[in-house]
Amino acid sequence: MIFSTLEHILTHISFSIVSIVITIHLITLLVDEIVGLYDSSEKGMIATFFCITGLLVTRWIYLGHLPLSNLYESLIFLSWSFFIIHLVPYFKKQKNLFNLNAITAPSAIFTQGFATSGLLTEMHQSAILVPALQSHWLMMHVSMMVLGYAALLCGSLLSVALLVITFRKLIRIFSKSNNFVNDPLSFGEIQYVSERNNVLQTTSFLSSRNYYRSQLIQQLDLWSYRIIGLGFIFLTIGILSGAVWANEAWGSYWNWDPKETWAFITWTIFAIYLHTRTNFKSVNSAIVASMGFLIIWICYFGVNLLGIGLHSYGSFTSISN
Incomplete structure (x- = not known):
């Protein structure tokens, strides 16, 4: 009873944090200047990772085996795996042109959201492994x-x-x-002069x-x-x-x-x-x-x-x- 209640609590906490994190991610896509929002989303991802870890450990202790016997449990583990990939560059503090979190975070969020939704409610219940899986x-x-x-x-x-x-x-x-081909020929010389004057200004930018x-x-x-x-x-x-x-x-x-x-x-x-x-x-x-x-x-x-x-x-x- 205690394990079931703890699992229920961790499921709702992780789903709530995930909902907040995805909202923050959508805001950061529109407003890049707010650095605090990005830091909050990263902390939310870490908190969700620990919640899912606690969920897996709780279910493992309660069932007596690694919780990977049905689709719901494998989705939870898949989401946990996304969080693992997400946290590697975070703890290494690598600053690159491309942020790997832009891929891992939405993947973990949507997988966790689908796993904790009402579509797989019947799979949430703990069950004894069939003989073929008892290995x-x-x-x-x-x-x-x-x-x-x-x-x-x-x-x-x-x-x-x-x-x-x-x-x-x-x-x-x-x-x-195509625009170059369709340029009017009557203004060819004028355009050539203007392009020659602007080429030094645009070359460095391009x-x-x-x-x-x-x-x-x-x-x-x-x-x-x-x-x-x-x-x-x-x-x-x-x-x-x-x-x-x-x-x-x-x-x-x-x-x-x-x-x-x-x-x-x-x-x-x-x-x-x-x-x-x-x-x-x-x-x-x-x-x-x-x-x-x-x-x-x-x-x-x-x-x-x-x-x-x-x-x-x-x-x-x-x-x-």
Whole structure:
């Protein structure tokens, strides 16, 4: 009773803080001068991290196993993983052109908000593990998979941001070239003289702007590569440990279950990303990572919506039945 009450309190506290933090983030997008709001949002993220940590520990003590047996618990752990990635640059106090928190904070906020919403109320109740899940591999396999999902999602979003900035630059260059072609010829000499007079004033501004844009693209590419590389390691460990667990539980290392199939597709997509990132331009690898963003959600969430296969524990179909 005490653990259930404490879990209920921590859930409401974390959800309330998350609601306040997302409001502060929206305000800081409109008003950049208010530094105190940004500091308050960071403190709110830290407070929410400790609340979710306390929620997981409380549920762990109450259940006697790591709370990763259904969709609600895995969403809580996914949100906790986002907070881990969010807090790394915060404690290292790195000041870069790109703030990694712009990706991790909204991801953690929306995941936590969905997990604590009324859609998964039936999964909030504690339940005894089914025999297939009563294994020491539960902690190893599921935790590695969820940590891998969190890292790969963050890295994929960084790649999406890279593509947006890159193609926005290309669109501007294309539009400027069209304006140059459509200039009236009768005023060609006058325009040439005016452009020659203004070129010294605008060159420094444009070069500085292009420099910072290129630096931002390079940082997005570097952070994306690092985070996806870390997530790929987690995903590989999770798949290998899951294969060993499957052999113990079902007598076969691989059964081509829908969850296993999409996990393999996810692993293949990001293996292609790492290969492309090493041998080709960052734009090509960013396109592959952007495709991987959708594949991850199909693997993690879409298969649970169907509720089929050997990994249907805690899915919407099994809960309704």
